Amino acid sequence: MSRQKILSVVGARPNFMKVAPLHRALDEREGVDSRIVHTGQHYDEEMSDVFFRQLGLPEPDVYLGVGSGTHAEQTARVMTAFEEVVFDEEPDVIVVVGDVNSTVACSLVAAKCHVPVAHVEAGLRSGDRDMPEEVNRVVTDQLSDYLFVTEPSGVDNLRAEGAHDEQVHFVGNVMIDSLVQFRKKAQQRPIIEDLGLGGADYALMTMHRPSNVDHKEPLTEVVQMTRQLADRLEVVFPAHPRTQNRLDEFGLREQIEAPGVHLLDPLGYLDFLRLMEEAAVVVTDSGGIQEETTFLQVPCLTIRENTERPVTITKGTNELLSLDPEAVVKRAEDRLGQARAANGRPDKWDGHAAERIAEVLLGEG
Incomplete structure (x- = not known):
């Protein structure tokens, strides 16, 4: 039986905390080849190395080193470099996280190469299109086959935009998975x-x-x-x-x-x-x-x-x-002067979001 190859994309430091627990959840399962692609969008390589070490991530399987630039320059460089990776790796699924330029760039490439896209942190909306992150979120969700949601507002937003119920999965917050672990x-x-x-x-x-x-x-x-x-x-x-x-x-x-x-x-x-x-x-x-x-x-x-x-x-x-x-x-x-609130934590922010994502991607649920 062939192994299922899943590429997870990181581009900037906030992505590392989201991909780390997901990579672990996938890597511990039999029949899965979990690989990490670092686009190098964040230009502080030393800090990237620190985050990888502290989060227990292996060295990226692919490092693109695209560096900084305008939104258009950076997105174009990621797309050009990532397209070659998709051709070489032939993944079964591409996982993108968050809302940085690498997220939308790799989603566009995956969609044009007919590879299923899974977006972690789907459905978040500020309603402010002046924020480049908002544009990245909206476009990525339109291209994604799997929409993994952190909070109820994400489900509502995706339904309002026409997403099908079978695409939308309320799984919790993978960033909290890292916080709980470390x-x-x-x-x-x-x-x-x-x-x-x-x-x-x-x-x-x-x-x-x-x-x-x-x-x-x-x-x-x-x-x-x-x-x-x-x-x-x-x-x-x-x-x-x-x-x-x-x-x-x-x-x-x-x-x-x-x-x-x-x-x-x-x-x-x-x-x-x-x-x-x-x-x-x-x-x-x-x-x-x-x-x-x-x-x-x-x-x-x-x-x-x-x-x-x-x-x-x-x-x-x-x-x-x-x-x-x-x-x-x-x-x-x-x-x-106020006591800390004790309103309880959001639903499914429990340190197990990555496991729920892995179950969906692998058809275990």
Whole structure:
């Protein structure tokens, strides 16, 4: 009997936490040849290596090394390189995760090569087509044969867009699978002690979305927000490379490097997970962090006008705020005085989403 070959695509760091548990769930089954294709969309190769090691992922079977560029340039390079992989590997299924450019690029190639596509994190919608991720999500779902959904809103969105019920599978959240698996290991990391934060309240902060960092005016607001937060509590800010580049470009680095602000290079998964779990409050514009803080029941202030993950608001500790330094600092102070919510975790966020996906792909259910 021939082995079923499944290619899982990763392109940027958030993808690694999603593919790692799925690869393990597939790899432990007989008759499955699970392979990982790393497009190299994320240009920080050293950090990619750190994530692969910490998540227990093997070296990618294929590394495309497409690098950065405009959305069109990057998507085109991924498509050209990935088409050769599909011809060489002849996979039975191609798994794409999330909403980065690699996700939509590999979905397009797979569809044109008549290979079934499985989209993990299908159906998430912000309703904001100005976000490139939203366009990637919509297009990928239209091309996919298997639609694996993390929360009930995803099922509703896909049905409204015409997806067939047999395509849609509510399986839970594979990112939470990784969190559950590595939570105890992360608690052993010395990052808090290394930063001199033992026993102190601190805010954990990330900012990377173009609307918040790509222009001087909003990034200046981010700097002001950071400094004002640091007047109240320590701020740990692992800054995305795009954010660091803009701080230098706009001459804002000296302003943000104030007392109480720990401006860091990007961190590995385990260090970031420990910082997130023990933070007094998290301030972010990330999608995945909204989910992780919901599971951990850590207060999260998301600096965006919308979210594609509404369960993090209705079930979790997340709330949306505009980029208004005074308002954000005031809300952070309010959250410091509140007990952590205990609303319960979203359905099927239990550490077993990858197993449910594998069962569907292999016809075990």
